[in-house]
Amino acid sequence: MQPVELDVRAVLRDGGEPFPLIMQAVAGLKAGQPLKLIANFRPVPLCQVMQKKGFSFADREIGHGDWEVIFTPIGAESASEQCKPVNRSAQTVIPEIWPDPMHYLDYSLPDQGAVTEEILRLLGRIDEGAVIFALFSAEPHFLVPELEKAGHQWVGNFDASGEAYRMMIRAGAQ
Structure with a gap:
C-alpha cells in the first residue's frame, strides 16, 4: 500500500x-x-x-x-529499527547512569524567548557531567544541533499526553 x-x-x-x-x-x-x-x-x-x-x-x-x-x-510491513535518542557525539548516551538533574527549567509556556542561548549559557557554567532537566511546550528541534555541536549529550521525549516535551541534557567538556 x-x-x-x-x-x-x-x-x-x-x-x-x-x-x-x-x-x-x-x-x-x-x-x-x-x-x-x-x-x-x-x-x-x-x-x-x-x-x-x-x-x-x-x-x-x-x-x-x-x-x-x-x-x-505493526502487523503490516515492519521495520527492525528501534527508536532511540540520537546523539552524534562519539560517546554512547546512557541516561540511566547520569546523576540527578541539578537544574529544572520550565519552558512550557509559549514565547519563552531565547531558550537555546539560555540553555547553552547555563551549560557553560556547570561542571562537566552535570545534568539539566528542561520541559518544553514543543519539541526543541533548533536546540538539538547546538547541543550536539557543543559536545553535550541529550535524551528527550514527549510525555504521555504528547503535549509536553521533556529533555535531559548532560554537560560535555568545556
Whole structure:
C-alpha cells in the first residue's frame, strides 16, 4: 500500500509545530497504510510517540540534514529499527547512569524567548557531567544541533499526553 507523504520542512523552517499535522495525517491513514514523513531533522521523539501508537519505523538521511521516516503500522510491513535518542557525539548516551538533574527549567509556556542561548549559557557554567532537566511546550528541534555541536549529550521525549516535551541534557567538556 502506498504511504501517505507529509513534508513538514517548511512548517519547521517557519518556526511552526508540525505535531498536530502529523497526528491528523495518522488519523487519516487507512488500515495498514504507512506514513512517509520528511523533516529537516531526525524526529526521534516522534518515533517514540508513534511506537506507542503501534507503528514501527525506518529512517534515512536524504541529504542536507533532511530525513525521510516511514512509519508502518505493526502487523503490516515492519521495520527492525528501534527508536532511540540520537546523539552524534562519539560517546554512547546512557541516561540511566547520569546523576540527578541539578537544574529544572520550565519552558512550557509559549514565547519563552531565547531558550537555546539560555540553555547553552547555563551549560557553560556547570561542571562537566552535570545534568539539566528542561520541559518544553514543543519539541526543541533548533536546540538539538547546538547541543550536539557543543559536545553535550541529550535524551528527550514527549510525555504521555504528547503535549509536553521533556529533555535531559548532560554537560560535555568545556
